[in-house]
Amino acid sequence: MKLRTWPVRLVLGCIAAGALIYGLTHGKLSEEEPKPSVPSASLSIWVYSKGWEDAVRAFGQSYPHIDVQIRSFRSYEQLYTELLASISAGAAPQLAEVHSFYGIAQLAATGAVLPAGSVLSAEKPPTIPAFSAAFRYRDEDWAVPFGGSVPVLYYREEPFKRLAGHAPALGTWEEVRHTLSLAKEPPGEEVSKGYGTITVDKELPWFLASLSYAPKESGSPAAERTRSALELWRTLTHESGLMKPLQHDKAASDFINGKAGMYVGSSDKLPTIERYIGGKFSFDLAKLPAWKQTALLPGVHGLAVLKSDPERLKAAQRFVQELTAPEAQSVLWNTAGLLPVRKDVLEKQEEEPALSERLRRMLNWLPSLAGRAPRYDDYERWKRTERMLEQIELNPQEPVEDIGMLY
Numbered sequence: 341m342k343l344r345t346w347p348v349r350l351v352l353g354c355i356a357a358g359a360l361i362y363g364l365t366h367g368k369l370s371e372e373e374p375k376p377s378v379p380s381a382s383l384s385i386w387v388y389s390k391g392w393e394d395a396v397r398a399f400g401q402s403y404p405h406i407d408v409q410i411r412s413f414r415s416y417e418q419l420y421t422e423l424l425a426s427i428s429a430g431a432a433p434q435l436a437e438v439h440s441f442y443g444i445a446q447l448a449a450t451g452a453v454l455p456a457g458s459v460l461s462a463e464k465p466p467t468i469p470a471f472s473a474a475f476r477y478r479d480e481d482w483a484v485p486f487g488g489s490v491p492v493l494y495y496r497e498e499p500f501k502r503l504a505g506h507a508p509a510l511g512t513w514e515e516v517r518h519t520l521s522l523a524k525e526p527p528g529e530e531v532s533k534g535y536g537t538i539t540v541d542k543e544l545p546w547f548l549a550s551l552s553y554a555p556k557e558s559g560s561p562a563a564e565r566t567r568s569a570l571e572l573w574r575t576l577t578h579e580s581g582l583m584k585p586l587q588h589d590k591a592a593s594d595f596i597n598g599k600a601g602m603y604v605g606s607s608d609k610l611p612t613i614e615r616y617i618g619g620k621f622s623f624d625l626a627k628l629p630a631w632k633q634t635a636l637l638p639g640v641h642g643l644a645v646l647k648s649d650p651e652r653l654k655a656a657q658r659f660v661q662e663l664t665a666p667e668a669q670s671v672l673w674n675t676a677g678l679l680p681v682r683k684d685v686l687e688k689q690e691e692e693p694a695l696s697e698r699l700r701r702m703l704n705w706l707p708s709l710a711g712r713a714p715r716y717d718d719y720e721r722w723k724r725t726e727r728m729l730e731q732i733e734l735n736p737q738e739p740v741e742d743i744g745m746l747y
Contacts, residue, residue: 372517381406383655384433386423387414389641390692391676398671399662406655420719427607432646434656438483440474440640441546442718448482449716452646456481459645459657465664466683474640483642486663487678489608490705491550491628492637496601496624499523499535508627513572520582523601535601536578536691538583539591545725545747546639547604547628548573553710554634563743565632570740572631573729578736585733595665604628606639607702608677635710641678667719673699679706721747 382408385392395735396408411433413419419436420443426432427450447453457464457480465484469577498509503522507514516538521534532687540547545733551572552565576583587594595603596616610625617623628636645656662668666688669680673689679702680686689695690703715721725747731738 343370365540372581381651381655383408383435383652383659384411385409385435385659386411386413386419386433387437388416388419388439391672394675395663398668399659402662403655406658408659411525423447424450427646429544434646434652435659436644437691438475438566439521440638440642440712440714441543442714444475444644445477445641445714446719447644447714448477448480450667453482454645454647454653456484457644459484459660460664467681467683468683468709469685470638470711471681471708473638473655473713475642475714477601477714483644484660484664485640485642485681486669487608487672487676488681489606489639489677489679490702490709491547492605492607492610492702493626493628494595494603494605494609494613494623495626496535496598496621497624499601510629513629513631516629517576517580517582520601521580522687527671534594534599535679536582536605537600538602539581539600540588541591541603541605541609542588543606543639544588544729546637547714548729549727549747550628551631551633551636551638553712554632554663560613566743566746567740568632570728570732570743573735573737574717574732577733586730593693599670606675607679610698611675625701627701634709636705637712637722638679638709640681679703718747721745 350637385396385408387410392412394409396410398409399406399408406671416437416439423432424446425435427447428619432452456475468488471485471488473479475481475485495508495510497507498525500519500529504519510519510520520536520538522654540634548566548569551570552562553561554565561701577585592605592609592613593602594600594614595605598621605627613623643660645653645660648656649651664682667687669682669685670689672678673680673685682690684704686706695703724745728740728746733741
């Protein structure tokens with residue numbers, strides 16, 4: 341009997357050994373198999389300005405599990421109107437780029453935007469007061485500023501230096517008109533090349549408001565200052581003929597292509613101007629010439645956070661914190677021309693020995709910035725001011741009425 345059972349025992353032993361080896365091998369392979377990935381969070385962001393690719397790429401490297409979807413709009417006005425519609429339809433993004441020009445108070449009134457204090461979980465970064473005031477409405481901040489700009493007068497250097505015999509004085513609008521008139525004196529090639537004209541970018545209400553801004557305690561009536569700025573506009577277009585009417589959409593390109601000697605635009609256009617002029621001619625920039633203003637009104641870019649589910653809201657908070665970090669602020673300043681909103685970043689830039697003279701000059705203007713609090717009817721005032729300036733440019737006899745309803 342014993343001889344008969346040994347084959348059975350041998351088979352059973354082989355089976356047991358095989359099972360042991362299989363178990364050990366299978367267990368080891370199971371440990372090496374990739375674990376299921378954490379479900380990706382999605383983040384929808386609506387923007388209207390350029391240069392978001394670098395910010396999104398840097399964020400993706402830090403948070404690869406968050407899928408960022410960017411939707412770009414042609415202008416802030418288009419984004420703003422579609423954002424209001426998306427809020428009504430319950431299909432709003434988690435983040436939206438907003439501007440201090442208009443709309444933040446109306447967006448806050450929808451109840452769909454979260455106060456910035458609930459977005460920044462960490463301590464708020466030290467921000468220039470004029471930038472943070474742009475989104476403060478009824479004692480709450482309704483967007484997180486991440487970059488700013490100021491009105492700037494760009495001008496061609498060579499023709500005006502040659503005509504005047506020295507660098508032009510451009511501190512006031514009287515000096516601007518005198519300098520431009522030199523280039524209009526016939527004969528000379530300056531006339532055919534348009535050196536004696538000025539072009540103004542399409543954010544017309546911003547420039548008009550900047551030319552007439554003064555704090556309430558100054559004692560100068562706001563209506564009087566606004567009326568004077570409108571008359572300056574009429575003079576530039578009709579009496580002196582220094583500015584072509586209704587050409588604002590082509591303002592930057594006309595300056596870059598040599599069709600205008602001066603250009604009023606925003607400081608964040610500097611990288612674009614430098615890139616496209618590319619050494620074709622020399623140019624410089626000056627502070628917006630003085631008229632009736634006592635301070636500069638900045639334009640401020642911000643991010644508004646809209647209500648969402650906890651997962652997407654957390655992703656939105658992380659994006660905002662990354663964009664307002666010192667490293668990202670420096671990148672925006674160097675690539676997109678946006679002035680940093682953080683005081684510590686600005687102080688560091690001022691100490692940078694390689695900083696260009698143009699950029700250093702802009703930093704010197706920051707103490708003269710004034711904070712303009714948003715109003716619920718800013719968008720209507722903006723559109724009304726655009727229509728008023730359009731009528732003045734079309735008709736030299738256009739009466740100036742209802743000054744109080746302008747931007």
